């Protein structure tokens with residue numbers, strides 16, 4: 385047997401790179417939890433009702449009754465929701481779990497606590513970049529309340545350059561516990577094989593199509609469950625190829641993101657209309673992730689968000705800085721003309737998202753945070769504001785973030801505040817229908833009796849009946865950021 389001698393320098397580096405493990409969950413599930421005197425936004429599109437008393441037994445909503453001050457309801461824990469709103473937990477369909485940025489570790493519960501602190505009770509992991517085994521493991525730890533994290537639904541990316549390899553890869557991912565697939569650019573024959581195998585194994589498929597031979601019409605025909613971002617939709621409605629400048633190179637990140645802002649304008653409206661009908665006929669959900677591209681219409685805003693100071697890890701901010709070697713960090717030259725082009729692009733894009741919903745299409749909320757100045761948790765709430773900007777009623781916006789997400793994921797008993805449903809609930813200080821900003825962890829400043837006071841924020845995030853003190857989780861995040869800054873500042 386040989387003794388392994390590791391040089392001290394390597395050992396130190398290895399220890400530094402080992403991201404801090406998640407701490408044990410502080411959340412508690414009660415036999416009987418009573419949420420008293422709450423106004424309820426149900427998530428299914430109905431107007432606010434209440435005040436109600438909500439009883440949760442274990443992980444299930446047991447009853448919802450009109451509030452009576454003199455009612456004697458037995459409970460192990462009472463949350464007084466007087467003046468507060470209860471809504472379903474938010475489902476983020478595009479939540480990348482990240483344990484490092486800029487080749488430096490993030491504490492492993494940094495992202496989770498930002499999510500829970502913003503009322504996100506379920507995330508679909510679109511790709512499991514940290515490794516499918518790790519993500520499946522964390523999904524289990526979260527389900528067992530051993531870590532403070534949303535419910536995690538791991539999707540994974542199949543590999544292979546031949547149809548047979550593609551099929552084998554899909555089977556392997558199923559065995560390893562993936563709950564769905566995320567498909568990027570594939571050769572048409574590999575696409576067909578992967579989708580065929582996915583259907584045999586009853587695997588739902590999400591696609592981020594980028595630019596390839598196939599477009600949204602093919603995705604719909606092949607039975608894709610969700611289309612991420614917008615890729616493939618305008619492309620399917622452009623007569624001929626995308627009209628990019630002659631020097632365009634897709635593998636140049638600046639070219640790629642800059643000229644993506646011209647595609648909705650190039651699409652023919654009549655053709656777009658029939659592309660949407662095809663998506664609708666095949667029951668495709670559209671997860672537009674509008675807000676992650678906001679940097680393209682207003683770079684200075686994106687770079688100066690008020691929550692960066694307290695909540696953004698230094699290595700995350702460093703990752704966002706322009707650098708051709710990093711994905712999504714392409715703002716080394718971003719001009720007035722680019723921003724104007726993107727603003728126009730947004731108007732057309734939003735119009736078609738609204739049109740899809742108007743025809744009965746399922747529109748969902750996904751953040752894609754961790755890229756392009758888009759912070760976990762905060763980015764999801766910003767996505768809700770973008771849906772509002774797209775012209776949706778606030779009630780519809782909440783529905784996109786809750787019940788529509790559940791439908792896209794095939795979750796029949798969450799996303800609505802309803803007896804018999806899972807207790808994925810938020811107690812919010814304020815009325816998100818009046819102002820979606822009350823959902824931000826930083827809250828809002830309002831005038832009360834002639835004085836300015838801080839209000840808002842999610843007060844409690846209840847995931848599967850487990851009660852989390854949301855501000856306390858966000859305080860822990862602030863602590864992580866303070867410590868990281870001290871380390872960075874240390875000589």
Ligand SMILES: [Zn+2]
Pocket residue numbers: 478480510752
């Ligand atoms: Zn993504």
